[in-house]
Amino acid sequence: MSSKANRSTPLGLRISAIAGLLFLHLPLALIFLYAFTTEEKSFEFPPPGLTTKWFGVAWSSRPDIWQPLYLSLQVAAIATVLALIFGTLAAAALSRARFFGRETISLLFVLPIALPGIITGIALRSAFDIMSIPFSVWTIILGHATFCIVVVYNNAVARFRRLNGNLVEASMDLGANSFQTFRHIILPQIGTALLAGGMLAFALSFDEVIVTTFTAGQQTTLPIWMLSELIRPRQRPVTNVVAVFVFIVTLLPILAAYYLTREGEHTGGSSK
Amino acid sequence: MSFMSPAVRFQNVSRRFGSVRAVDNVSLDIEPGEFFALLGPSGSGKTTCLRLIAGFEQPDEGHIEIFGETADGVPPYRRNVNTVFQDYALFPHMTVGENVAYGLMIKGVGKAEREEKAKSALAMVKLAGYESRRTAQLSGGQRQRVALARALVNGPKVLLLDEPLGALDLKLREQMQEELKSLQTSLGITFVFVTHDQGEALSMANRVAIFNEGKIVQVGTPSDVYERPTSRFVADFVGSSNVLSPEFAATHGGRAAWTSLRPEKIQIAPQNALVPAACAHAKGIVTAISYQGAVTRITVATEKLALIATTPAGTDVRKGDSVSLIWPKSAMVAMGEGA
Amino acid sequence: MSFMSPAVRFQNVSRRFGSVRAVDNVSLDIEPGEFFALLGPSGSGKTTCLRLIAGFEQPDEGHIEIFGETADGVPPYRRNVNTVFQDYALFPHMTVGENVAYGLMIKGVGKAEREEKAKSALAMVKLAGYESRRTAQLSGGQRQRVALARALVNGPKVLLLDEPLGALDLKLREQMQEELKSLQTSLGITFVFVTHDQGEALSMANRVAIFNEGKIVQVGTPSDVYERPTSRFVADFVGSSNVLSPEFAATHGGRAAWTSLRPEKIQIAPQNALVPAACAHAKGIVTAISYQGAVTRITVATEKLALIATTPAGTDVRKGDSVSLIWPKSAMVAMGEGA
Amino acid sequence: VSGDPLKSVGEGEGQVDIVAWPGYIERGESDKNYDWVTDFEKETGCKVNVKTAATSDEMVTLMNQGGFDLVTASGDASLRLVAGKKVQPINIQLIPSWMKIDPRLQTAPWHTVDDVHYGVPYQWGPNVLAYNTNVFKEAPKSWSVVFEEQNLPDGKSNKGRVQAYDGPIYIADAALYLSKKKPELGIKNPYELNKEQYAAAIALLQAQRALIGRYWHDATVQVDDFKNEGVVASSSWPYQVNLLQADKKPIASTIPEEGATGWADTTMMHVDAKHPNCAYKWLEHSLNPKLQGDLASWFGSVPTVPSACKGNALLTDTGCETNGFGNFDKIWFWRTPTAKCEKESSCVPYSQWAKDYIAILGK
């Protein structure tokens, strides 16, 4: 990779890339804008007036936000942890050995993300029915972790594939047993991939509606809360306030993850 | 532990991968303190041999002993053997110092002590002061030395090196060859060294094993294998050689056997030059001249076969000249039967 | 297009990357039909030079002409120049045949015709019948030859090769060197060749340019640069050399200048051997002997400096012997001033 | 033992989970004046958890999933719930206010099966024709404005400007319209259609498809459609009309001459209700005249307790009449169509309705 310096960006490319990004972001700007509208139930354009009161309202007089927020955080956190464990195990197993059926199994592991969420949802739901498992936080987590595993698995498998096998042997050569090697060598090497996978898993879980609809009983996760707020608005700007809040709170972790994972790529690849 | 037992002993060791016999019934003793080189073409089993010693592979057949103790089933992390990997395999998430101290940390050596030891190991390879560098900031030669320090700090009884100089450019390689050699001499550790560069093997090793297709075809001192190759394969593989057919050898004062004749033993003389009694000769026409700096390589087509001679630079033969090739009969080395 | 114009002309070309002067005010003519080698340490600007010729880089200063036509602003795809990349850069989504036919397809040559041409280009590099192979199924040497065929099939006027043999092992490399050389001779195309292997440069090239830090420090035939280095840098970089200080040279029959003396020019004689009139000599003690097969490399510490001599194998000196070193005064090559 | 009615109402379990139509159970969050939950919670210690459902199908689905104590089921859901054994008989002895219920509703067939009561009537009302008063200076007289392509009084076609309900039960609205428009079909009950009558209704709806930009599915979504999507006429509920009028939108409603379908909702109790005591407490509370009157005012519906019509500040004394108290007999309340029916020898069942309605929407 050299000589970027004399390669100027073709104009057409620049324009279509920027247009594409605008397409991605103008609706987001709208979400921001309508967190400040004076309307309460349904939105019109242009907004009749602007106010910051909804931030106060959301903070102090809408206690119904907190429970779903907490539940979503809880579900996403646990699903992500489960996904990290199971996804890493699967990635480690499938990248270290070749055995009959390995290809099939690797295909199986991407299935939950490749099949529409509604199928995952209904299938799990009917399984819960058959086995008389009552709905609970755990059924939601089970549903989410099922597709989160894939996200972590994908990230981890890609990193394992690039992990220089000699590092593991070098560690054993220097006296470290399997566990020590895992802790001191493998984990730091795949750490950034797990971080990236974990973040994406968390994001997907935190925002998942469809699978949740089928695997939740009475519990209201944040997206479910949002859905009912949007369909039957009480104070519609409050929904936007919550969305904006989530947006801002996640900005920094995403940026941090970006730099961390980049560093990982860098050092991961420099061993040659 | 017996002081008489070899550092490494292979007893009829075989290692197969599917249908490939990577190492095929190899028996070998490497003595303590030797600088032992494994030489052979790509895929001939050199790396597999090292991996068997390190414990990354287990023999399918046969036994390996290290200093008289069986290595059967002993995992790498329980062998007092260390490896310098071809690509160094430095841990990219650790500093130079942490890399070197890794083995000690695993052993449970305290922080202060292992930092001290890492420091002196780095000093030994002339990298004092590099402790806190990132490995990505090192040049190839520096990495190689870190890998060496990381292995040596554990005080191995056998050090395995798999083409450690392969990735370096010529000048750096020459310099590292000298450093390695003097380190080995001063530490007295057994070095087992894989290379595909014969010059390296010949100049550095006490003994060389030549591999071909998983088998050892010859073991001996560098001059053994260079000057007395026992097979066409060795003659051809180690340096360049003219291989004379039994007939040609017989009619030129040698034995009726496949015979090796090194190019540098052949002198180029005018067509009608006198031939000393102890020498053989052949007439031919110069077909190619290749300048190589210190020497010039001249190809001469004789009636029967093309011979290559190397002469000091500046010889004024030209393409198309008719010349006489003269060589001492003693320079013809007969090799094994069908070799 | 004038037949008198050089194949490639650099006029005061510079290329900077940030503060690095990768190519620094280089002027150079490469004649049509030459086999021209660029030699120099890592980072000295060889690749950048090739990239300037190919058009992947544009000079920051100066001009490049190709066969008399300016290359300023001409994109790579409009230059009648082709490149064999160091890592071959074969397209993984195409078969061998498609790779070779790629340039023709781009030119709009019909399917039948380009397949025909690809076929004969592959035959030329001895890969007939490999058309439908995937590139992943090829060995290193085979890939290199596909890359060559892919470049040659377009009938370039200049072929650029960036360390094309770097990844191959010795035997294969020697074989490819011969193939390349004979191809170039038979096609008469101008080859510009980057290597870090001096042996390769010396034996293959008509002329060699030696690079250091973005500058050309010497251009000449192989024997020019080997036997008449104009600077310490060249003397040291090309082959191994004893560099004598002006004082040492002056007291030993040379000029009072930094002087190069090749090890193979030095003879080792007994302490009191007669010194012919045309020769210089120095006495010293043997400090190291390194067996290298064809030759043995002997280090002798004289009063002033350590000299290296190479002698044919079999010389029976030993470490610690007191010897006399004798060399023709003509072998001392004085180099530029502060070089 | 699940399914057996309670013999007496004991201590509350601390909560009650209810599936309800939007706007049916208010705790003052939308408008402080409309709150019939807070006091109940204080008195009984039963926390009320509400899950709103937009359609009868959604309600049935939620009840099938379980986890709820009560549901405010309309007639097209109630019998399905009874047949599906998802709801339990109600012991009316435990509901002192039972006798206050409008006699017309006490044994209504959508909650009484073989003389067993499966619920407590909650509210009822018509599916009105909502229209934009800027377009219609006078109230439209016939449902034809949504069924047949025509120019509206503003001179523009009704195409793309009218809506129909997104639910199979809307086939009954078409049948009701046809019962007047094409008397020769002999439609006597829009929920009991023989093959021929049914086919005519389907044909009408298929033709109507070309007029509809989007079917309305959710009450509050329809409010948006009236505001933002240029909808000028649609079958609707008084609830939407109230919301739109409160927002000063030029919307009014009428019951055209063909009459109207409607809903009469019943609070029913899940067979596996986990909080039966709180549920009974709520059932009794649901008949509270204050609640009934406030709700009628809020939703635009009619109380099932006639006494609620008097003296309610929010509803006002004319409220019940306005919301259709006198129209009870003109309203064809939602029911689940079944193959076995009274007026015809055999009728097209609901499953067929459901399938065909999907096909109509997809046309």
Added chain:
Amino acid sequence: MTAAVAERQRGIGGAISDLFFARPQLVTFLLLTPPLLWIGVVYIGSLFALLLQSFYSLDDFSGLVVHEFTLATYEQLFEASNAQIILRTVTMAALVTVASAIIAFPIAYYAARYARGWTKALFYLAVMMPLWSSYLVKVYAWKLILAKEGIITWFANELHLRWLLDGILALPVVGGPSLSFSYIGTFLVFVYIWLPYMILPTQAALERVPANFIEASADLGADPRQTFRTVIFPLALPGIVAGSIFTFSLTLGDYIIPQIVGNSRLMIGQAVYTLQGTAGNIPLAAAFTVVPMLIMAIYLWMAKRMGAFNVL
């Protein structure tokens, strides 16, 4: 002097490690079993349970599921109205996928090949942020954009482009009374929501195209356009295919977007969602789910062969 084959203290970890070393298959087995139990048994088992339901049927009279093997439900699946749903959904999914790929490519290409340093970080953020923003809130934002009284109309009026908008809305099939009541609207929202899922893998694939392939192509005479067509695009294709796994599958199964923005014509997701509620027609709902399952199975198989999984 320590023994050559050292006897270091083992501890429990060491002992297990020794066992693992001697039996590498055991390690693979131990690693693989838990995730395989989850995905291979629980998840796949659930899918089979669902699949099984599609071979039951619904009794029209009682509305109850008949637990007897029959293909009647599949017959229903291919009735005109249901076949229409499948066709409509697959067409939509295909168009959304193609459009996402077309819009995503320049972004991914720019990010992979031209953006450096902070611009690269900016691109990354720009793609990740929409992914982290609530799906529902985004969809509702679009409703406001597309509504008849919405933003697009507002701008069309301001810019005197109303004729253009009306012209678009007058298009047969895809048009409608308003953008938010039309296929165009549904399509736009789908493309918008799934776009990041297309950009990320495409960018990953593009980043893996070595720079010297592009130089080699130029060297052989290909101008940038030809290089793009013959080298860059084919090599980025696995990434696009990986992205299309998401866009295609997510469109196949989504029931929320077409319900909020659309013309009430059902898509598979909505059909499944309503069927399993409406009259509890689980068999038909299950039969409907078989369609995406089959499509995705074939799709995955092809994608795997193209190497798309490496950039998923």
